[in-house]
């Protein structure tokens with residue numbers, strides 16, 4: 327079975343604050359190793375359970391989505407990294423041949439409190455993202471995309487808030503709580519060495535259950551997706567000018583943008599565009 331593993335940084339064991347996940351943070355280089363070792367734990371669990379291939383996709387939006395230490399990553403996997411990927415940029419390695427999706431180092435959705443570094447796609451630009459009138463986070467977008475391709479989500483690792491949110495959408499998901507969020511930038515953490523033991527076991531269980539046919543793809547979200555993004559600041563003049571050329575976006579008030587999409591690939595790209603589309607003339611996504 328081919329396994330798809332999305333790795334983000336905010337939900338990595340031990341990390342609790344923005345300074346932990348940006349390049350000028352005191353421990354950023356060390357934290358890249360923590361990220362890589364959490365991924366390795368899941369890769370090892372996946373192979374222990376009979377995976378034949380593990381595709382790791384880097385999804386932390388710092389340094390052009392190149393944060394893993396490739397000198398430390400398990401050499402049995404392959405890694406999708408770098409910006410400007412085709413399709414939904416965080417899911418270029420996900421296809422219908424995958425048997426299960428593992429989410430490592432993921433975080434709670436925009437608007438959550440507590441919820442370590444909670445956001446959806448853009449912390450700076452979005453205060454909420456909703457689909458079908460319901461608040462949504464990144465892990466849930468993976469669950470929906472997986473459903474379109476027939477691939478179940480088997481595992482999430484992160485704080486208790488992302489776990490609770492994923493369980494509400496995907497009830498049977500395996501979950502590894504590596505830290506308890508106390509606020510947006512504080513937590514009660516398990517030391518990474520111990521967290522990795524739990525991640526390996528969680529991944530092993532998820533892949534074993536997927537191989538046994540016990541996990542179902544997430545289905546039932548109404549299509550086309552009715553998307554609403556709440557901007558933190560009123561839409562800029564540049565974004566408004568671009569919307570003149572992009573009829574698929576509707577500005578319903580200063581901060582609320584609505585759009586629809588027939589599939590999650592396009593939905594993701596349309597949501598992400600609202601985070602960088604403020605420069606007049608930038609109309610491609």
Ligand SMILES: [Zn+2]
Nearest residue numbers: 334335386387
């Ligand atoms: Zn991230």
